[in-house]
Amino acid sequence: MYQLTKYADTVKRVLDNAYIPLDPDNSDYQNYLKWLDGYELQGTEWVKTSEGNTPLPADE
Amino acid sequence: MTITVTKQSFKLREILNALRKTVGIKGAELMQSNSVADVYNAIRPVMYRNLLINGGFQIAQRGTSFTDPGGYTLDRWMAQSNHTGSVVSQQSFTPGQTAVPGNPDNYYRASIAATTAAADRVAIMQRVENYKQVIGRTIILSGWYKCSAMLNGANWLFQIKRSNGFYDNSTELADPLGGLPQTNSWTYFTRKVFVPASALDGQTMTGTASLGLVYYYQSAPVAGTIEFANLQLEVGEQATPFENRPYATELALCQRYFEVNGNMYVRNTGTTTQEMRITWVFKTQKRATPTISVGTGGSTGVSVHCATVYQSDIAGGAVYDTSSQFTASAEL
Numbered sequence: 236m237y238q239l240t241k242y243a244d245t246v247k248r249v250l251d252n253a254y255i256p257l258d259p260d261n262s263d264y265q266n267y268l269k270w271l272d273g274y275e276l277q278g279t280e281w282v283k284t285s286e287g288n289t290p291l292p293a294d295e
Numbered sequence: 296m297t298i299t300v301t302k303q304s305f306k307l308r309e310i311l312n313a314l315r316k317t318v319g320i321k322g323a324e325l326m327q328s329n330s331v332a333d334v335y336n337a338i339r340p341v342m343y344r345n346l347l348i349n350g351g352f353q354i355a356q357r358g359t360s361f362t363d364p365g366g367y368t369l370d371r372w373m374a375q376s377n378h379t380g381s382v383v384s385q386q387s388f389t390p391g392q393t394a395v396p397g398n399p400d401n402y403y404r405a406s407i408a409a410t411t412a413a414a415d416r417v418a419i420m421q422r423v424e425n426y427k428q429v430i431g432r433t434i435i436l437s438g439w440y441k442c443s444a445m446l447n448g449a450n451w452l453f454q455i456k457r458s459n460g461f462y463d464n465s466t467e468l469a470d471p472l473g474g475l476p477q478t479n480s481w482t483y484f485t486r487k488v489f490v491p492a493s494a495l496d497g498q499t500m501t502g503t504a505s506l507g508l509v510y511y512y513q514s515a516p517v518a519g520t521i522e523f524a525n526l527q528l529e530v531g532e533q534a535t536p537f538e539n540r541p542y543a544t545e546l547a548l549c550q551r552y553f554e555v556n557g558n559m560y561v562r563n564t565g566t567t568t569q570e571m572r573i574t575w576v577f578k579t580q581k582r583a584t585p586t587i588s589v590g591t592g593g594s595t596g597v598s599v600h601c602a603t604v605y606q607s608d609i610a611g612g613a614v615y616d617t618s619s620q621f622t623a624s625a626e627l
Binding site: 240241242244245247248251252253254255256258259260261262263264265266 | 458459501502503582583584585586587588589590591593594595596597624625626627
């Protein structure tokens, strides 16, 4: 699960409170894009589980 | 007057043989060199020939033991499994041991839980950033291992990976010799593979493309361990002795991909509630803009050089203490 942040240059990975920059060369950002497309990492495989995912809104 | 000179007879082949010097494989190349460039090409693979980083398993910024790992463990080494009960750890050699030459400090151990599920897959891997240097060349992996577990479906994979996916988006160059036999003694091994240009498969390579080295197995009927020491992956037909780089150099190489910093704090010296910020300048420039993990608060303004860490709503006179280490990850 991911959450938008009040700063537009990062997205938060809720699981470990990690802040992911919107850099296409960042592996975590690539994983986020895949998650947006509806994929989940199950073991060692990406599995399509939905039509798409939506991040949580930023905290006030 | 006639002067007669008599020469001793000789055998030309014996004289030529006497002139022949005993040289090694590089000696012959050096003696036949006609330019500085020829000499350089003959001796070039002296330093930085190990494409793997932390092949000696000394660097452990994330810790030294990982239960059921699902990502990076010892620096640059990733472990993935889809069953529980595995533990990856850094181990220390006994000083003076001679089973593995070169007096290495550490080795890698994966404790393997018994599993017979056919769908299981456990993998130990490292992704090498500069995959381009191996295209059209032979690469050779060498190192030492012990394996007390009976591993089914074990194999080495050399992958040209187009993105950061685990098994997708890659061309696999399987090791024709298969996995490693069970043994309770440290055993030297090599594996060699040619990487053809066709491994790129005409596909677009992303910014996280890499050369992946993977050791995987599918099941272990009985629990046990597999251990590795001094792993080296290099370009060439023949494996060379393990390259011992200085600890500080190896650490800096690791920090291009992951860096940890001690916790920091800042005091709000004002009287009103404010957002407090800390700028963290990295010791080493990162491969890409890194993901920042902090104990509390958040991060913004991240670059390959530095990051800003913040905490909102810090009262006047209060301290923003991150309470834990910061990490910056730009892993492949």
